[in-house]
Structures are given as C-alpha cells and as structure tokens.
Amino acid sequence: MEVLDRQEALVSNYEVLMVLQEEDQRHKKIKPKSHVKYPENVSTLKFEALQYLNGTACSTQSAAQIAALKSGLAGYDLTKAEVLQIINLRPKKPVELFLIIEECEERFGDAEIEEIMRVILTALPRDDDDDDDEEGGEEEGDEAQGEGEMDVDQDHS
Known part of the structure; x- marks a missing residue:
C-alpha cells in the first residue's frame, strides 16, 4: 500500500x-x-x-500560553520536536532542558539557557509545586484546628 x-x-x-x-x-x-x-x-x-x-x-495550559511560548522561543535555534517537548514536559530546571535539547551545551551558553528557562517559566507557569505546599499547609492547619476543637469540647464535658 x-x-x-x-x-x-x-x-x-x-x-x-x-x-x-x-x-x-x-x-x-x-x-x-x-x-x-x-x-x-x-x-x-x-x-x-x-x-x-x-x-x-x-x-492547565491554554492556546494563548503555547503561542506565547512559541513566540518567545522563536529567536533560538530549536527544532519543532524540541519546542514540542518543552510544551509537553514544561521543564522547571536547566537540567531538564539539557535532557530535551540535543547538544544543548554546545548550542547554547549559560546565559541563553537561563533566558530560555525564563521564557518557559513566564509563558507556561507551573502551579504543581505550589499546590503541594498549599495542601500540606492546609492539612497541618486543619489538624491543629481539629485538635484545638477537641480540647474545647473536652473542657465542656
């Protein structure tokens, strides 16, 4: 065929x-x-x-975020596949970028890597780390509040 x-x-x-x-x-x-x-x-x-x-x-992405990322990365010599991987994986650290971009160290200097990371973090903000911290804080606060309520209830007994 x-x-x-x-x-x-x-x-x-x-x-x-x-x-x-x-x-x-x-x-x-x-x-x-x-x-x-x-x-x-x-x-x-x-x-x-x-x-x-x-x-x-x-x-949690939007078409506008992806368009902003693509325009922000347009000045860098990235392949379509590398841009696609950046969109899909949303790297948070330069080491993650080194895994996505082929021969990253030879193609880009430290300043360019940092600038690419800034573009990524600005265009595709990540909220997954913040959620973990907030949930942990809320749970601890809820437990402390629950314990305080138990003490109050026990005093009235």
Whole structure:
C-alpha cells in the first residue's frame, strides 16, 4: 500500500486533549438521539487517554500560553520536536532542558539557557509545586484546628 497524500504534523498533548474533549462532548450530545455506538476499544482508548492527559501539565495550559511560548522561543535555534517537548514536559530546571535539547551545551551558553528557562517559566507557569505546599499547609492547619476543637469540647464535658 502506498500513501499518496501524506500529512505530517507534530501535535502537543494540549492539542490532543482538546480534540478528545471536543469529541467526547460531541459524542455525548448525539448519543441520546442516535443509536450510533463506538466500538468498545475506541471508547476505552478515548477514556484512558483523557484520564491520562487530564493528570498531566497540559490540562492547565491554554492556546494563548503555547503561542506565547512559541513566540518567545522563536529567536533560538530549536527544532519543532524540541519546542514540542518543552510544551509537553514544561521543564522547571536547566537540567531538564539539557535532557530535551540535543547538544544543548554546545548550542547554547549559560546565559541563553537561563533566558530560555525564563521564557518557559513566564509563558507556561507551573502551579504543581505550589499546590503541594498549599495542601500540606492546609492539612497541618486543619489538624491543629481539629485538635484545638477537641480540647474545647473536652473542657465542656
């Protein structure tokens, strides 16, 4: 078999998530009206992909953030695949960038690496570290408050 019209494109996890969510919404709208049924393996694949992608960084991204990142990185000699990996992985530290960019040390100096990191952190802010700290603080505060309430209740007994 020969492919006559080959379309080749790289898509980010964010774009895949948006397509799957749109398809899921479309399917939910037509499902009650129609007896059209997806094969079970397609439904399972869609469900598992949505579940996975909703647990990754792409679930908090927006098209505007990705566009800002791409324009911010336009001045650097990065391949499309490297930009895609930056979008998908959202590196927080320069060492993570070294794993994404091929021959990073030879291609970029320390100042350029820091500038690329600044662009990434500005365009794609990460809130996953902040959530962990906030949750921990809230839990400790809730426990302390709960203990204080127990002491008050015991005094009234």
